[in-house]
Amino acid sequence: MRPVFLLLTAGFIVGCQQGIPEDALAIKPDTLERRQLESRRFVGGKEGDILSACAGVAQDMGFTIDESETKLGVLVASKTREASEAGSRFMVALLVGGNAANSMDKSQKIRLCIVVKPVVGKEGTEWVVRATFQRMVWNSYGQLNRLEGLREPELYQQFFEKLSKSVFLEAQKI
Amino acid sequence: MLILALSLGGCVSNSTSSALDSGANQVQLRQIQSRAFDTTDKTKTLRTVISTLQDLGFVIDKADLELGSITATKLDGYALRMSVTVRPRNAKQLLVRANAQFKEAAVSDPAPYQAFFNSLGKSMFLTAQNVD
Numbered sequence: 639m640r641p642v643f644l645l646l647t648a649g650f651i652v653g654c655q656q657g658i659p660e661d662a663l664a665i666k667p668d669t670l671e672r673r674q675l676e677s678r679r680f681v682g683g684k685e686g687d688i689l690s691a692c693a694g695v696a697q698d699m700g701f702t703i704d705e706s707e708t709k710l711g712v713l714v715a716s717k718t719r720e721a722s723e724a725g726s727r728f729m730v731a732l733l734v735g736g737n738a739a740n741s742m743d744k745s746q747k748i749r750l751c752i753v754v755k756p757v758v759g760k761e762g763t764e765w766v767v768r769a770t771f772q773r774m775v776w777n778s779y780g781q782l783n784r785l786e787g788l789r790e791p792e793l794y795q796q797f798f799e800k801l802s803k804s805v806f807l808e809a810q811k812i
Numbered sequence: 813m814l815i816l817a818l819s820l821g822g823c824v825s826n827s828t829s830s831a832l833d834s835g836a837n838q839v840q841l842r843q844i845q846s847r848a849f850d851t852t853d854k855t856k857t858l859r860t861v862i863s864t865l866q867d868l869g870f871v872i873d874k875a876d877l878e879l880g881s882i883t884a885t886k887l888d889g890y891a892l893r894m895s896v897t898v899r900p901r902n903a904k905q906l907l908v909r910a911n912a913q914f915k916e917a918a919v920s921d922p923a924p925y926q927a928f929f930n931s932l933g934k935s936m937f938l939t940a941q942n943v944d
Binding site: 661665709711753773 | 855858859862863867869870872873875876877885887888889890892914919921923924925927928931934
């Protein structure tokens, strides 16, 4: 009886506490590709000016600033928005029923982190700006549906286009 | 955040004793979570910690140069939160300590920390040294 009990207990614990994925803290093959997608290099200007331009672009995109540490070139911002079109929710409710519509994505919190880092370039100090977006998505029951990093290239292209205009410097790919 | 906490917290029993929970042997845990680096440049080390965390898919939550601390979260179908502190160890070295929380549990397994310090060491062009 006892081994069975132990086995059941062990099974319950394993089922409950799924461990950290092995590669969660390891460099992956796509790390470099992601770094290039999320980063641009700026020649000239001052770190403070670039960081405040980043804050301006974040505000343009509707983000509110949560945290900043200018001495380390860090800026953190977030925004909460609807996660689905009201029309599509209505159609699902109509076609499939209210429960299906309620389990659809309803609201999302998008977080943006911008880091400015000095690098030694040909013409003195250059700046690498790296932006990373992630989001949490809830359904109508208030359940967390999704936790993910955002990787759409268009998102980063648009962000850096806005930033280039804002700092009057041309963003260069790294 | 409350909704997040409630929806994620379903499988762990609630208890205020968790506030003092240090899990594994304290000394052993410090060894697992700490490495020494042969540098005294705190700012550069913190900036390298930040870029390493970004390489690993984290978004920075907080950064503080005075305190020498960085906190970041990775969302990839799960939530992994990590704090990294940097402080002087002696006249020639800095001590970097990291602690991670996966979902609602502290990470005490040595392997993820080893992977993190390997990644950090490569970015710093320095070897992460074990501490006693």
